[in-house]
Amino acid sequence: MTTRSSAIIIVAMSGALALGACGSDATKTGTAATGTAASDCPTGTLKAEGSSAQKNAIEAAIKSFQTKCSGTTINYAATGSGAGIKQFIAGQVDFGGSDSTLKDDEAASAATTCASPAWHLPMVTGPVGIAYNLPSVSSLVLNADVTAKIFLGQITMWNDPAIAALNSGTTLPATKISVFFRSDESGTTDNFTKYLKAAAGTAWTVESGKKWNGTAGEGKPQNAGVATAAKSVEGGISYMEWSYVTQNKLGLAKIDNGSGPVELTSASVGKMIETATQKGTGNDLSLTLDYATKTPGAYPINLVTYEIVCSKYKDAAKGKLVKSFLTHFVSADVQKSLEALGYAALPSSVSAKITAAVAAIG
């Protein structure tokens, strides 16, 4: 009896495994038709890891790259910028994705791992939107000072005079403001609080950083968490990546940067990125963002995700593949396609520099 039952179990198990074994990757057959086998198509697999802010952008780029070059597989694990830097330094991934630049000691370790300097390539610009849930208010203007006070719990009602002063002509409801912040450490929090520190001055009284140090509201994990929470409470407000604001049908605040209210668009983000100055030297394109910019029409709260690469790869084949993928990523077509996903295309002045840097990867 037991032999029979064990036989049946083994058959069932192997059946399940066989089911798994006969699968195939989705588009192998599809690419045969479209795959033009471009001459610059290497083959191989890359491992990358890091920022979750660029997840949808890099996945779109990976999809079109893998479609163009069917012999390649690019794996990107969106685990977080900290993990991206750590794994890159440990030599476990071929490139890392990070929303913040390497610290000096990290840069030194990365250079040791690469046996060549590591470069920052700003590949994705993801604006951070201030999302609110007020069905009766279709347009809302905030500035750094008021935003800081809201997120510190000093302004608690939507019809507060400070908000009303920025929104003449709009009837603001007497609803309580519910603040939601990110409970996990994130580049989104880092850039949002850097903006508040730079632009709001003394009104922002706590430290900036990946970890939220504010003293009001409640924390939720990840963009999805704050978006869900803000959506569920009338009067909710939070900061999140642009795509989450639109996907969850939340209100998107315009930011008054000192030269009038600016709507979040690809163009207004591009204007801000153009004001950035290069921090690194040569092909190391780490940027210093001017969050306090007063350029008319520049949307100030932005997050730049860098791909952190070795300037010269020990394994030439890997280097060739990284180069090929990043060339694809920075191309105008791909960058333009990111706009539909809630990112902004790189301004041409910046992308020209990146293209040159990618070409210099050995």
Add this chain to the structure above:
Amino acid sequence: MSATTTPPELTEPAGSSWTNTVTAPRRGGDRWFGLASHGAGVAVVALVTLVGVFLVSQAIPALSKNEANFLTSREWSVGGDNPRFGIMELLWTTTTASIIAMAIAVPIGVCVALFITEYAPQWLRRPAATLVDLLAAVPSIVYGLWGLIIFRPVVRPLEDWLSTRLGWLPLFAPTGITGGTIMFIGVVLAIMILPIVTAISREVFAQTPTTHKEGALALGATRWEMIRTAVLPFGKPGVISAAMLALGRALGETIAVTFIVSTLAAGSDWTWSMLSGGETFASRIANNAAEFDSPQKTGAFIAAGLVLFILTFVVNAVARVVIERRKAFTE
């Protein structure tokens, strides 16, 4: 079953084996088999010890740099040169949510177990047991999703009602938290541990000697009186150990809590309210696992994990003592 078909060769066994019937004759093959089973046992002991040692060795450097009191501080700032972190809030949230879960799941679980063993019609017993076990087959990530997306909007009005009617009690004091409250985490955990309590209690109740139950009924007891006087006293130690196992699971549940939880802002006022937010040990670790970028930071989270390990250790030790006492009772 598949025992040797040919009779084994009879050789002179060691003298002692005749006096002790459960000790077999010693052979060469016995040595490696005994060693293997011995080795497996040693391996398990070594493994658990290693877990403890590793957690301690990772945690100590971070703890020694900690500028706040690890046990009583509510701060959690682990990066930088002046780390200040303590487990007070984590401990409060973890234990409170677990206690709420136990307060709901243990009585209901015991009642369901009694229903299955004593009250349900014959035809319903096996399907009912299977259905409850099905709850145990649902992965915890699914509980998290369901709790966050489907269940939360249903519970929120109830919490609002509680805070307006019973808000004068410190436990139900209104707070600004609208997302996952401690109470809500407790309710979801209760659903998750219910099948554990039910399954073990059911097994124990089913072992109540029929003679005890018949004796009670013969003396004119109603069915409930029979349960109270025969089944429950017999099953009590078993129910306690079931509850302890469930508590261990509730304390350590990670992914569902991580999805649901609402974190408190740094420096927010201390409240006894169950309608406040907070993070459990496991959810704080899981929430931040992506940003473990320095040994110092990792060590701080591992120190929190160590406290959770010790907490679970204590719970299991208590369960162990109870089970030992139960053995003494039945044998």
Add this chain to the structure above:
Amino acid sequence: MSATSAAETTEATGTPLARLVAARRAAYRADVVTDDPPQLTRGSASRRLTDQVARVVMWASFGLAMVPLVWILGTVVARGYELLLASSWWTLSQRNINAADVGGGAVHAIQGTLIQAAVTAAISVPLGIFTAIHLVEYGRGRLARAVSFMVDILSGVPSIVAALFIYAVWVTTFGFQRIGFAVCLSLVLLMIPVVVRSTEEMLKLVPNGLREGSYALGVPKWITITRIVLPTAFSGIVTGVMLGLARVMGETAPLLILGPYTKSIATNLFDGYMPTLPTMINQDRTEIGLDSAMERMWATALTLILIVLALNLIGRWAARRSSVRR
């Protein structure tokens, strides 16, 4: 106890009291079989009321326990079943399927989950069974007590702590990469106690007479165990293994720390990322505003439940066919 034994002794003598007791016992037995409410000829109204209240409470508790079960399963099935009906779900991966794209396949994650579960089982089953053999067949003295205690501790170790431990050893100490095999190691920690405990219970149920008979024939102990004891307990051990597998396949926390997700088929445990069903759920979970991602998430959850359920049913079925009964 004393009441029953008294009843049994008097039953034999045939006194009127004994006949009454026998009648009550017969009534009780009939009651158990037919499930009619007990005939309460005696007892005050308040006692009967209490009894009725207790009955209502028991039924209500059962009803209450069914609510979340039906609700959860209903939600998952209603929101996720459509994708499972497409053959591509069972034959393709998520390669080149982005969050906003509908559907795709889950075969890469199913493979990953099954492979990791199989390797986890291959490590923890022998280790667990030998530990159980130690406890039941050899276990005396301090070591056995220590083993028994440690198994209990292990069964209470939260999955996140198990994952942190493996992370500390694998990545921090040895500097290895995070690969599928590291996930398996952390799952082994979670599976061992389940295997040990269920095997131990089954071995204890093997009648001592079988062992003694074997020894009496001069069969060495290890042959007795491998040829007599283990085959007798086989079905029960299978049940335990299946239940343990069900638990580890649904685990998510170790995967978040040790097993990055990839959308392409990856079956190498020792190199690169490896997709699994829980990490696939986690991947789509974050895109909470996209219907395509949400549908895929529920479908993945349903797939995972179906696989876990299938294993549970196999385990349960093997238990029912077990030749060892109390």
